[in-house]
Amino acid sequence: MMVELRYKAQPGLDVLKRSYSFSNPNHDDYVIFYNRFLCTFDWDQDPDPETDVNQTLRDVYFVFGYNFQTAAGTWMTYARWYEEGKDDWANYEEFPSTLVPDGRKLAISYGWDGDHPDITEFEAGGRLFDDTGDPRYAIGEGGSTALASAEFVSSTYAGFAALHVDKATNDHADDVTQPSSIIGNMSIYNVWDSDFPGFATEWDWAASGTRQTVLDQSGWPEDASAQEGDYPFQAFGPYNLVKGDSVVIVYALGVNGLSRQLAIEKGLEWRAWYRGEAGATFDDAAKNALLATGKDSLFQTLDRALWAWNQKLNIPDPLPAPDLTVRSGPNRIDLEWEDLSAVGDFDTATPDLGGYRIYRKRGNFLVDEDSELNPEGTHLMWEKIADVAATQTTYTDNNVVRGEAYHYAVTAIDRDGLESSKYANRSELPAFAFEPGKETASNVRIVPNPFLSGAGDFNFSGQRANTILLVNLPPYCTLRIYTVTGDLIKTIEHTSGSADDQWDLITASNQFIASGVYILQVENARNLNHEPIGGSIHKFVVVR
Incomplete structure (x- = not known):
């Protein structure tokens, strides 16, 4: 799939952006972004230039950056370290391509989840632990409800790397020496202020030729919270542009890491070690080593993206999914x-x-x-x-x-x-x-009965956990539900012809019902031929 975006930007660039994504399962974990910058000196709605078209834009740099937010545990730990991801790291490494051995080295900026020193217990009273990967200890905003499944919810590595960078406005061959500058990670507050630490301006950083790694990040390697966020940037240039000149920069954004099933299975093994169960050996060190394999997987993902670009995006295409x-x-x-x-x-x-x-x-x-x-x-x-x-x-x-x-x-x-x-x-x-509707209403049943709100797997799944099933119904009937004192709280017209219907335990006034005994009246019952048959009355219990 290709999505195209085009807009104008100061100081007079016509920007064309295309994103390419693929359904091929070997290429569905990255997106390729094509960026063309055409110098027009026009940045508003009309087609006329806004400034002197005879000037030259000198020493222009193009900067790209991402906030990966690889910590899916952000929601779980929101109350402790907010959504900027205070235990994330970011780095830059060069990776020689194995699929395009004569092509460019991939300069990969990437981020991953680290250990937060404030999160020291997985379970109350338990041993100290390293929360890299965010073993799940709770659900809900801020971890409001304990749920110690221990699956690694932040097991992803994400990163980006250039695939092609024009050498000059008059030379569209790939400049394999680019990017010109890389910053491994910046704080969210630096990003908000366009402040590149150590440099007077963003341009000064872009022109500096520096390539910062995680070794330069505040707090490394003990305290990821010392810098909030994982915001790496790469700069490309310099270019001199006159009217009509253009520059093309292509990069890929990819993700990879543990499979969901492996994150679940290994999380349970790690939990057994944390709880001190006999024979359990999958400790913090083993957990972190397994999570770190996501980096190699990410690099292979971006290598496939480089291969695809060098193939002019002509990769094997699967058949379409059938209607x-x-x-x-x-x-x-x-x-x-x-x-x-x-x-x-x-x-x-x-x-x-x-x-x-x-x-x-x-x-x-x-x-x-x-x-x-x-x-x-x-x-x-x-x-x-x-x-x-x-x-x-x-x-x-x-x-x-x-x-x-x-x-x-x-x-x-x-x-x-x-x-x-x-x-x-x-x-x-x-x-x-x-089940097809019954010929009689005498055998109607309510399932489960009693309904226990905390019964877990004994109730229905997911969003329907607050639902009861009415079974053995006639094909057509009216279902009226009353409190034990005789107040009508819900009417359901059953018209499907089946033996089943359901109720979400919400009244006609849009309120959840309280604990108590309720009456189900089946009336106006008809068989499959719409012939009248007798009704019935049934009791059920709800316990909140």
Whole structure:
């Protein structure tokens, strides 16, 4: 996918920016940014120059920088060190390309999560620990609710590096000596004030030729909180520009690190060591060594970006993700998708379909919502449930629980094993398995009954944790819910023809119900032929 942005900027530049991202799973962890700066001396809405077009802009530098915020634990520890990421480090290193051995060395500015000296206990009364990687100890803003699953929530390395820098306005070959200056990390307050420490102005820093590393960062290596944020910058230049001159600078922004599953599994191992469980040896040092492998993964990511740019972005293209339809069904959920058997390979035009892969997520559409996290790391995640042949365009999921919400995605696999995007056709709206409506209302049940708000896995998943399921209903009926004193608090018109309906325990006045005994009245009941049948009355209990 390519996104293009164009705008004017002082002191008279026409700026063209293009971002390139890829669905190829080997190239989906970076974005390439193409930047062209054309000297026009025009910076407002009309097309006329705003200043003398015969002048020369001399010793111009272009500066790029990022605040990576690799600490996903920021939200968890918000109350302690705010959102500037007070335990982050940033650095710069050169990396000789293995995929483009005769190309430029990658000058990589990157950031990662470090240890914050103020966070000393994972659990109250526990031993001192190193919080690099932010083992999860809580959920909610500021860690308001304890949840010691210990997964490493800040295991990502992020960075950027130039892929091409014009030598001059009249020489568009790659200047492999660029960038001209690099600052490994700056405080958020320096950024706000455009203050480059040690230099009178930003231009003085850009022209200095300095290349700062983490060794120059305040607090290294013991106290990442000594400098707030991870803001590395790179400068490119100098250039002299007259009207009509242009400069192109291309860089890639990438991320990599531990897989989510590995961060969960190793977090549990680390927690066992922290708690002193017999035989547990995965200590702080082992944790930090594992997290540090994310740097090598990031460098390989940016090396792939350099290779892609040198290939003129002509990388292998997966098949498109098929259009997908998901239907709720009686005790099942049915999937149907587009037939891609006649779709040709992007480069050869020859049909290339090898098969399809089906993924499923139970509960909420998004992962990592607080309601779906638990101390044992068995979080609800997207998972592969089937690989099917290229001739198949339907699938019935019978391994479902009535009342639970399900989301699906289907990818296409070509004959070389290249998979289409897992994100392009995910079904955001939930599907539910249901049972056809009953011929009688006498066997209606409320599930769970009693409803216990703190029952965890015994309730439904995710955002539906505050929901009860009404089962064995007639196909069509009116459901009225009363307090034990006879106050009508909710009316539900059940018109789906199924035996199931649900209630989120919120009244018609938009209030959560309190603990107590409630009455469900089933009336105006009709069978599948819309013929009247008898109603019924049932009790259920809610405990908050």
